[in-house]
Amino acid sequence: MGSVTLDDVATQAGVSAKTVSRVVNGERSVRRETRQRVLDAIQQLDYRPNLMARGLSGSHAYTIGLVYDNPNAYYIIAMQQGALTACDDLHFGLQMRPCDSRSPGLAEGLRDFVRRSRLSGLVLTTPVSERTASLRKLSTYHIPCVRIVSAAREPRGGFPCVYVDDRDAAHAITTHLLQLGHVRIGFLRGGKHHHASAQRLTGYKDALRDYGIPVRKELMIDGDYVFDDGFRGARRLLDLAEPPTAIFGCNDEIAAGALAATQSMGLHVPYDVSIAGFEDSPFSRHSWPPLTTARQRADTIVERAARMLIAGISGHDVKNKGFNPELVVRGSTAPPRPKSRRRKRG
Amino acid sequence: MGSVTLDDVATQAGVSAKTVSRVVNGERSVRRETRQRVLDAIQQLDYRPNLMARGLSGSHAYTIGLVYDNPNAYYIIAMQQGALTACDDLHFGLQMRPCDSRSPGLAEGLRDFVRRSRLSGLVLTTPVSERTASLRKLSTYHIPCVRIVSAAREPRGGFPCVYVDDRDAAHAITTHLLQLGHVRIGFLRGGKHHHASAQRLTGYKDALRDYGIPVRKELMIDGDYVFDDGFRGARRLLDLAEPPTAIFGCNDEIAAGALAATQSMGLHVPYDVSIAGFEDSPFSRHSWPPLTTARQRADTIVERAARMLIAGISGHDVKNKGFNPELVVRGSTAPPRPKSRRRKRG
DNA sequence: GGTTGCATTGACAGCGCTGTCAACACCAAT
DNA sequence: ATTGGTGTTGACAGCGCTGTCAATGCAACC
Numbered sequence: 001m002g003s004v005t006l007d008d009v010a011t012q013a014g015v016s017a018k019t020v021s022r023v024v025n026g027e028r029s030v031r032r033e034t035r036q037r038v039l040d041a042i043q044q045l046d047y048r049p050n051l052m053a054r055g056l057s058g059s060h061a062y063t064i065g066l067v068y069d070n071p072n073a074y075y076i077i078a079m080q081q082g083a084l085t086a087c088d089d090l091h092f093g094l095q096m097r098p099c100d101s102r103s104p105g106l107a108e109g110l111r112d113f114v115r116r117s118r119l120s121g122l123v124l125t126t127p128v129s130e131r132t133a134s135l136r137k138l139s140t141y142h143i144p145c146v147r148i149v150s151a152a153r154e155p156r157g158g159f160p161c162v163y164v165d166d167r168d169a170a171h172a173i174t175t176h177l178l179q180l181g182h183v184r185i186g187f188l189r190g191g192k193h194h195h196a197s198a199q200r201l202t203g204y205k206d207a208l209r210d211y212g213i214p215v216r217k218e219l220m221i222d223g224d225y226v227f228d229d230g231f232r233g234a235r236r237l238l239d240l241a242e243p244p245t246a247i248f249g250c251n252d253e254i255a256a257g258a259l260a261a262t263q264s265m266g267l268h269v270p271y272d273v274s275i276a277g278f279e280d281s282p283f284s285r286h287s288w289p290p291l292t293t294a295r296q297r298a299d300t301i302v303e304r305a306a307r308m309l310i311a312g313i314s315g316h317d318v319k320n321k322g323f324n325p326e327l328v329v330r331g332s333t334a335p336p337r338p339k340s341r342r343r344k345r346g
Numbered sequence: 347m348g349s350v351t352l353d354d355v356a357t358q359a360g361v362s363a364k365t366v367s368r369v370v371n372g373e374r375s376v377r378r379e380t381r382q383r384v385l386d387a388i389q390q391l392d393y394r395p396n397l398m399a400r401g402l403s404g405s406h407a408y409t410i411g412l413v414y415d416n417p418n419a420y421y422i423i424a425m426q427q428g429a430l431t432a433c434d435d436l437h438f439g440l441q442m443r444p445c446d447s448r449s450p451g452l453a454e455g456l457r458d459f460v461r462r463s464r465l466s467g468l469v470l471t472t473p474v475s476e477r478t479a480s481l482r483k484l485s486t487y488h489i490p491c492v493r494i495v496s497a498a499r500e501p502r503g504g505f506p507c508v509y510v511d512d513r514d515a516a517h518a519i520t521t522h523l524l525q526l527g528h529v530r531i532g533f534l535r536g537g538k539h540h541h542a543s544a545q546r547l548t549g550y551k552d553a554l555r556d557y558g559i560p561v562r563k564e565l566m567i568d569g570d571y572v573f574d575d576g577f578r579g580a581r582r583l584l585d586l587a588e589p590p591t592a593i594f595g596c597n598d599e600i601a602a603g604a605l606a607a608t609q610s611m612g613l614h615v616p617y618d619v620s621i622a623g624f625e626d627s628p629f630s631r632h633s634w635p636p637l638t639t640a641r642q643r644a645d646t647i648v649e650r651a652a653r654m655l656i657a658g659i660s661g662h663d664v665k666n667k668g669f670n671p672e673l674v675v676r677g678s679t680a681p682p683r684p685k686s687r688r689r690k691r692g
Numbered sequence: 693g694g695t696t697g698c699a700t701t702g703a704c705a706g707c708g709c710t711g712t713c714a715a716c717a718c719c720a721a722t
Numbered sequence: 723a724t725t726g727g728t729g730t731t732g733a734c735a736g737c738g739c740t741g742t743c744a745a746t747g748c749a750a751c752c
Contacts, residue, residue, distance in 0.1 A: 003461070005708055016732045021710060029730060048462065052401040053708030056737050061398060073419035081444070096442060098427070115349070116394060231634055256573070264609030288577055351738055362702045367740060375700060399738030402707050
């Protein structure tokens with residue numbers, strides 16, 4: 001019943017409690033042979049450190065915070081899952097916290113969150129990780145943080161990062177559509193406050209330029225990362241005098257909305273219109289036809305960020321890490337129908 | 347920097363630390379006048395108990411667990427929000443935990459979860475709260491729990507409950523459709539393992555019977571709580587020789603799928619087909635037209651359950667509490683079109 | 693008046709861990 | 723042999739709180 005404590009392990013290994021503590025916390029000054037004896041005892045007794053005791057005693061709580069502000073519930077769930085995996089594995093606690101990334105008091109709010117629970121550090125997800133002014137303020141509080149950001153290459157300075165090359169992935173998706181033969185490609189933007197959205201737009205534009213195709217303003221529609229904006233945006237695109245033959249939604253939920261809108265106009269996907277998303281969320285798999293998208297494993301990315309954060313807190317060196325979302329071609333994209341044979345039903 | 351402790355409050359109020367502890371924990375044996383003095387001091391100093399210290403010292407961690415197993419991310423997020431509100435307010439910690447409600451080791455898994463973090467208790471959400479065998483086993487572990495269940499009246503025995511009358515709400519929605527003049531009403535079922543789904547089906551059937559309308563098997567389609575099952579189910583319904591004039595989806599995501607399917611067939615909602623959902627999730631508001639639905643505030647319901655749980659842990663009496671989802675009529679339902687003038691486009 | 697019982701309060705130990713500091717062994721340099 | 727550094731280990735206090743138990747005050751009882 002009463003669980004195994006440091007002292008139990010110490011007795012078993014024939015050392016002092018403090019030495020066990022040293023081993024558990026990966027401190028260097030323990031002889032190899034002693035360390036092994038302790039590790040064996042830990043394994044034998046299935047010892048797990050008591051978070052409360054560690055937190056009460058130590059200078060921090062051995063618990064990290066996951067901070068997010070995102071309208072996309074599926075994305076949040078995936079991020080939580082990733083953070084949970086890392087924390088369970090490394091015997092850290094996890095506090096999950098929604099927040100308002102546009103609040104002027106963001107930095108202070110995060111500071112209070114950390115102080116109240118004596119958190120060891122924070123994983124800052126987009127778009128919280130992009131509020132540079134707040135981040136600057138946050139850095140004066142000496143709170144260990146890892147940011148997840150949208151960038152093609154390793155950002156310089158500031159907090160350690162996990163960076164995701166949204167531009168490149170959007171470039172790949174757009175290129176996929178271009179290679180299929182599409183020329184008029186619509187783009188449905190997401191979250192104005194999300195850099196990722198801007199990066200994906202850049203990738204789209206760059207790909208068009210690479211193919212010598214002019215970027216048309218009327219083909220790029222603003223909106224947020226929600227189903228309905230995808231629905232309305234796609235309607236606007238398809239109501240154009242010369243509608244696009246393909247639509248690239250800034251995330252899967254937008255793309256799912258676009259899919260519904262397209263079908264609501266009696267058009268067939270992918271024969272009349274191709275549709276691509278971004279994220280590989282359940283939306284992209286559950287829709288019909290399933291969406292071509294860029295696989296961006298939010299769980300993997302956040303897990304990595306959490307591991308980096310904990311490594312940093314434990315005094316290890318941390319190297320920034322980049323991810324490249326991977327193109328996933330599914331049934332929602334196909335070559336455009338020859339113009340003469342296209343018709344709009346409904 | 348170093349935060350306010352019990353001793354600080356005790357000094358300020360001129361009492362011992364233990365007395366402050368008594369006030370904070372709502373114990374009875376404190377004179378009214380003393381209690382007030384302590385409360386004032388707490389307010390003045392903005393004291394918040396240290397969870398780690400409480401947990402280390404006390405017999406439990408002053409932290410509750412929220413357990414869920416649901417494919418609907420929006421629903422999970424809402425539940426988390428509600429639990430967070432209650433815990434923040436009552437100075438309890440919160441651990442959120444996805445799990446597999448169909449695992450045979452469910453009870454043991456929950457027990458280990460509780461033991462490892464010395465949790466004070468669990469809020470069991472559907473469908474975890476419906477695994478009667480596991481629940482019976484769980485009850486032998488003496489873990490305080492509050493269940494959220496789908497039931498018309500207060501369940502007898504077992505753990506305390508928050509019960510939601512899904513049957514009644516589904517009855518109300520169906521009646522709404524019947525009153526509009528619909529006779530052939532399709533029903534898209536959700537999660538086979540969710541009692542709520544069965545309850546809603548019952549409400550649907552009961553309402554039909556109340557109106558003397560036969561329940562037709564071909565109008566009730568199985569599926570899970572996901573967009574795509576709504577899409578496919580609606581297609582099947584509308585492809586019937588004599589299709590329904592209204593479709594009732596077991597939750598909003600299913601209904602959103604049905605909406606997309608209906609529109610994909612060139613039919614107009616609500617003029618050709620009425621569609622209703624259940625839950626009042628973002629889906630129902632973001633779709634076009636917005637969905638008629640039953641407002642079931644998962645956040646409010648879970649907040650209530652969490653408050654009940656914490657009250658029980660603190661030794662107070664707990665009374666079960668019922669919720670009745672409330673009919674919300676929006677643009678997706680209207681009287682059926684006279685049959686002669688109905689046409690199917692596309 | 694002395695005793696009992698209840699309501700109210702406080703002293704104290706200790707939850708399981710980490711930070712600090714001191715102790716010890718050992719080797720290289722003096 | 724002595725000193726000083728380095729690597730390794732342990733003793734001990736104490737983090738902020740609660741559980742236990744004892745002390746206090748006061749009213750009610752024989």
